Amino acid sequence: MSRLLIKGGHLLDAAHQVDGVRDVLIVDGKVQVSGEDGADLIDATGCWVMPGFIDLRCHVRGKGDLAAAMQGGFTTVVCTPESAALTSEDVRVIRAGYLTHLDGQELGDSPKDYSLLSNGFRPVSDAGLMRRALQFCAQAQTLAMSHAEEVNLSGKATLGEGPTADRLGLASSPASAETVAVARDLLLLEETGGRLHFAHLTSARAVMLIAEAKARGLKVTADAAVAHVAFSDELAAGYNRAARVKPVLRTRTDRAALLEGLRSGALDAVASDHFVRNALDDEEPFEATAPAHASHPGMWRALLGTGLSPPIVAAVLSWGPARVLGIDGGHLAPGARGDVTIVDRETAQVRYVISAGKMQLGARKESR
Amino acid sequence: MKLRHLLAIEGMRREEIEALFSAAARLRQAGPTAKPLAGQTVANLFFEPSTRTRASFELAAQALGAQVLNWSAQGSSTTKGETLLDTVRNIVAMGPKVVVIRHPLSGAAAFVAEHVQCAVVNAGDGQHEHPSQGLLDGFTLHNRLGALSGKRIAIVGDIRHSRVARSNLHCLTALGAEVVLCGPPPLLPAGLAACGARVICDMDQAIEGADAVMMLRIQKERQAQGLLPKPEEYRRRWGMTQARAAKLKETALVMHPGPINRGLELDGEVADGPRSLVLEQVRNGLVMRQAILEACA
Numbered sequence: 001m002s003r004l005l006i007k008g009g010h011l012l013d014a015a016h017q018v019d020g021v022r023d024v025l026i027v028d029g030k031v032q033v034s035g036e037d038g039a040d041l042i043d044a045t046g047c048w049v050m051p052g053f054i055d056l057r058c059h060v061r062g063k064g065d066l067a068a069a070m071q072g073g074f075t076t077v078v079c080t081p082e083s084a085a086l087t088s089e090d091v092r093v094i095r096a097g098y099l100t101h102l103d104g105q106e107l108g109d110s111p112k113d114y115s116l117l118s119n120g121f122r123p124v125s126d127a128g129l130m131r132r133a134l135q136f137c138a139q140a141q142t143l144a145m146s147h148a149e150e151v152n153l154s155g156k157a158t159l160g161e162g163p164t165a166d167r168l169g170l171a172s173s174p175a176s177a178e179t180v181a182v183a184r185d186l187l188l189l190e191e192t193g194g195r196l197h198f199a200h201l202t203s204a205r206a207v208m209l210i211a212e213a214k215a216r217g218l219k220v221t222a223d224a225a226v227a228h229v230a231f232s233d234e235l236a237a238g239y240n241r242a243a244r245v246k247p248v249l250r251t252r253t254d255r256a257a258l259l260e261g262l263r264s265g266a267l268d269a270v271a272s273d274h275f276v277r278n279a280l281d282d283e284e285p286f287e288a289t290a291p292a293h294a295s296h297p298g299m300w301r302a303l304l305g306t307g308l309s310p311p312i313v314a315a316v317l318s319w320g321p322a323r324v325l326g327i328d329g330g331h332l333a334p335g336a337r338g339d340v341t342i343v344d345r346e347t348a349q350v351r352y353v354i355s356a357g358k359m360q361l362g363a364r365k366e367s368r
Numbered sequence: 369m370k371l372r373h374l375l376a377i378e379g380m381r382r383e384e385i386e387a388l389f390s391a392a393a394r395l396r397q398a399g400p401t402a403k404p405l406a407g408q409t410v411a412n413l414f415f416e417p418s419t420r421t422r423a424s425f426e427l428a429a430q431a432l433g434a435q436v437l438n439w440s441a442q443g444s445s446t447t448k449g450e451t452l453l454d455t456v457r458n459i460v461a462m463g464p465k466v467v468v469i470r471h472p473l474s475g476a477a478a479f480v481a482e483h484v485q486c487a488v489v490n491a492g493d494g495q496h497e498h499p500s501q502g503l504l505d506g507f508t509l510h511n512r513l514g515a516l517s518g519k520r521i522a523i524v525g526d527i528r529h530s531r532v533a534r535s536n537l538h539c540l541t542a543l544g545a546e547v548v549l550c551g552p553p554p555l556l557p558a559g560l561a562a563c564g565a566r567v568i569c570d571m572d573q574a575i576e577g578a579d580a581v582m583m584l585r586i587q588k589e590r591q592a593q594g595l596l597p598k599p600e601e602y603r604r605r606w607g608m609t610q611a612r613a614a615k616l617k618e619t620a621l622v623m624h625p626g627p628i629n630r631g632l633e634l635d636g637e638v639a640d641g642p643r644s645l646v647l648e649q650v651r652n653g654l655v656m657r658q659a660i661l662e663a664c665a
Contacts, residue, residue: 166559167378169474169495169534239475283451285471285479287494 002357003027005036009044009342013051014315015331024049026338029357033334042359044342047351048310051318051330052076052339056223057145057199058274058296059083059120065276065296066091070361072272072296073317073341073350076329080120081109090360092339094325099133099144100124107133111142115325118145118199121246121275121291123181125151131188138194143325145197146185148206149247153177158287159243160202160250164233170287173248175203182206186213189220197324198222200273202250204257211266221324222266224258225273226295230302231255239286245273246291259306262316269320270303270313272296301348310345371663373488375478376497377538378563385542389507391659392652400658403433404665411437411464413456414491415471420626420650421491421500425468428657432665437464452476453483460484466664469493487664495529501625502535504656506543508649509580512621517544522575524550524606525584525633526595528557532625533584537565550574551584551606554595571606572615580621580645583608583634599632606633613638621645 004026011022025036052075060066060083069077069091076092087093098108099117105126111117117137124130124146137144157173159165165172182198186209189196201207201222210222227245232255236243243249261267277292295302303313318341322330329337338357343350352362369387377385410429412422417440426436439459452471459467466487469477474494481488492498506516513519521540527533527549540547541564548566549556561567568574575581590596603609608622613635616622622634622643630636639646 161559163559163562166528166557167534167563169493169497169531171495239478280451283453285452285473285476287473287475288452 002029003035003039004042004338004354004357004359005039006042006044006049006340006342009047009049010345011049011332012311012314013332014311014319016333019311022049024332024340026340026354026357029338031332031334031336031338042342042352044352046345048314048343048345050314050341050343051322051332051336052341052353052355053299053317054321054325054327054330055274055296056197056269056271056321056324057118057120057225058272059276060086060093061276062086063088065274066093068274068294068296069272070353071350072299073343073353074272074296075339075341075353075355076327078116078325081118082120090355092355094327096120096145100129105129107136111137111140114142115327116143116145116197119147121147123147123149123151127184127188130185131192134188134192134194134196138192141194143195143197145199146181147199148178148181148185148201150177150180153180154248157248159236160233160248160254162233162251164236168236168239170236175205175250175254178203178247179205179209182209186218186220189218195219195221200225200228200247200271201258201267202228202247202254204254207257207261207266211261211264214266221268223269223271223321223324224262224267225271225293226299226302227273227293228255229258229262229270230306236286241286241289244286244289244291245293259308262308263312268316268324270299270316271321272299300343300350304348369663371487371660373481374499374660374664375481375488375490377499377502377535377542378497380538380542382542385503385506385539388503388656388659388663389510391662392507392655393511395658395662396652396655400431400662404662405429405465406433408434408465408665409437409463410434410661411439411459411462411467413459413467413469414438414440415469415476416492418470418491420653421470424650424653425489425491425500425657425661428654428661431654431658432661434465434661437462452480456480456484460486466661489660489664492531494531495534496531497535497538498531499535500653500657500660501532502539503660504649504653505532505536505582505623505625506539507656508623508645508652509540509621510543511652512645513579515544516540519545519579520548520577521545521580521582522548522550522578523582523584524571524574524608526555526586526590527551527560527584528555529587529590530584534560536582537563541565548574548578552596552602555590571612575612575616577617578620579617580623581608581616582623585625585627586629586633588629603632608634608638610635610637613641613643616643623649625649
């Protein structure tokens with residue numbers, strides 16, 4: 001029997017409104033109330049103890065990406081359908097299937113074979129095809145994930161519309177490139193039924209559309225990616241490559257609305273959109289580089305830096321995404337999966353990651 | 369006057385711009401008395417077709433005693449399988465004192481400057497800036513109008529895609545002029561108001577009281593993209609027609625960076641008329657580029 005007692009930490013468990021010092025006991029991979037005799041001890045004094053983080057979207061090319069996820073405190077990741085087919089003993093990997101074929105008019109993978117279907121960072125431009133894909137997902141009770149982008153409005157944009165793009169001479173994309181597509185998919189969902197999740201929303205107006213749809217009772221959820229929560233378009237000044245992300249960064253006002261959406265619950269989660277830059281891209285100017293953001297390792301710190309409170313950040317990284325996916329995890333009540341992320345309150349460093357009761361990060365340090 | 373690079377006018381101080389104007393005035397008056405680039409190479413690295421800017425830089429470099437290495441890439445470097453930095457490393461290995469670069473992507477010149485030791489002069493990067501053009505236009509206006517403080521200059525045309533417009537905007541506002549940007553709505557980025565411009569769609573309103581009007585070249589392919597109305601309507605609403613020129617202030621000047629679409633953005637009669645500075649811009653381009661290369665030498 002494996003027993004692990006996490007002692008003295010400050011537990012943040014949004015699902016049960018826990019925000020205080022509590023010990024957590026994990027027996028044989030599950031959270032338990034009793035049986036701490038002979039358990040290995042983790043001293044979590046001065047740390048936040050949270051349900052293992054869950055990432056709604058990342059692009060996995062190799063083992064290094066999963067290691068990065070672990071370093072960032074993630075115990076579950078959903079990878080894009082284009083990701084390498086990797087499994088891991090440390091991190092639970094959920095692979096999204098294709099919602100549609102990336103080119104052409106055909107449906108993608110069978111919704112029966114996947115818990116969610118998505119086209120990753122690409123939109124389904126054909127409304128008729130999207131409607132049919134939603135119908136099949138609804139019937140199979142599979143979650144559909146939408147990258148909302150009207151390509152006739154976004155064009156070759158590398159930044160959101162605004163003074164920064166205008167000054168730098170960068171092709172820019174208006175917020176309507178997102179909102180038109182969000183509105184379209186919401187209207188389709190009204191007809192098809194089923195559950196739809198919007199990936200990496202960037203604009204204030206899109207957050208409003210989601211809030212309205214939720215108020216109407218539509219089964220819709222949405223996330224923002226950490227880049228858009230942490231940065232606005234001004235980051236691109238001087239052609240800073242860190243600003244070359246997809247979807248494009250938008251204005252301060254939009255960013256403020258994303259933060260407010262995370263506080264109010266209009267947005268359910270923050271995803272990493274982790275995508276490591278190709279080394280060749282360092283050889284070309286801003287506009288010729290592919291969008292990327294190696295965001296996994298610094299997620300907690302980046303989100304705290306936005307001014308969101310630790311309980312909110314914990315929630316949008318665990319309970320929020322768990323509910324979107326409808327999976328076990330994301331909370332630490334007795335019986336829950338023993339996925340725990342422990343972060344130093346002072347340094348914001350991820351100190352321990354426990355996946356299904358097994359110490360995956362920080363173990364060596366402790367045994368010394 | 370010394371320049372490490374010339375990448376953009378945005379961020380340049382008024383004194384730096386005026387020092388380049390003084391140098392250009394001296395060079396126009398007396399010609400290049402010394403040969404500060406004797407025995408040196410200036411590399412013209414053009415990733416986009418160009419005739420006049422390239423010729424102008426070439427003559428300017430020769431006037432200062434430099435030999436010129438002309439390197440043009442058909443299409444982008446990536447279509448040839450070589451990265452931009454690899455191309456630049458190859459050029460730099462030939463030991464130029466200055467690299468003059470034109471590239472279709474915004475930010476390309478600054479990107480190259482981060483990776484080389486020699487001076488880099490931006491001869492146009494995408495839709496960002498064309499600083500030598502901005503400086504020669506400012507110099508031309510300064511010669512005709514005197515101090516530009518309080519003068520009103522309208523720039524009319526495809527502002528969105530124009531690096532000339534951005535460089536002129538930064539140059540003229542640094543010198544205290546009032547800049548009005550004007551063009552069809554899809555080509556008129558409202559965000560440039562944050563750089564100190566007035567942004568006005570209606571041309572008659574935009575050029576009212578102007579001391580000079582700078583017309584920009586219209587690229588006809590924009591019409592196929594639905595960004596422009598038909599040529600006749602464009603001319604009627606945003607062209608410098610003879611009728612419109614007649615309503616300008618008597619002393620008002622008309623400019624164009626070339627090449628001109630006669631009868632579209634600028635009527636031939638105006639381009640050839642007494643208000644026109646078009647050929648003076650070309651002449652001043654030569655001395656301004658000498659001044660720039662001298663400052664980088």
